[in-house]
Amino acid sequence: MKLIYKGKFDGNYDNLPYREHKPNYVKFKEASNATELAIKANIVAIILLILLLVIAFKQGNYLNNWGILLSLLSLFPHEFLxxxxxxxxxxxxxxxxxxxxxxxxxxxxxKTRFIIMSLLPNIVFGIGPYIIGLIIKNNVLTTLGIFATSMGCGDFINVYNAITQMPKGTRTYLHKFNSYWYMPN
Incomplete structure (x- = not known):
């Protein structure tokens, strides 16, 4: 893997890297731009945030400023994962x-690798710390988990799309902003 930092996205999807489409490719039914994805992801994030908060509060865990800060600091490591x-x-x-x-x-x-790629940061920074925080009654870990999980909602949408749209044996690739799948020969 070679990570290349491109900086601020200029909003022009034609400037994103791409390669030629595979034969018989199928575009995922997904958000067509960053704004649409942000709206969908934020709706899912709010629902998930409320659900995780209710569970945490019922377990006696409360929000912690350090956990919120750690979730914000996890943004770039999330993308690195x-x-x-x-x-x-x-x-x-x-x-x-x-x-x-x-x-x-x-x-x-x-399909499996795409799902793992999408979920890995959410497990490491979100779901994992949340569960551990609930078990050991640690408000910092629980708060980190709550916010890091809800910030990864765009990834959960990608996983949902892969599970519901990709037939068995297909492969996926990114082309500019969108995902596509195809059946290899």
């Missing part, structure tokens, strides 16, 4: 005005 799941070049972009950081890599991935 996505990036290490790629074997080839991967590009990191920021769109902080809309609260978005993302990586783009153009290599093919199996």
């Amino acid at each position: 996505h990036a290490i799941c790629f074997k080839e070049e991967v590009y990191l972009y920021t769109l902080l005005k809309k609260g978005i950081l993302f990586v783009v890599g153009n290599e093919d991935m199996s």
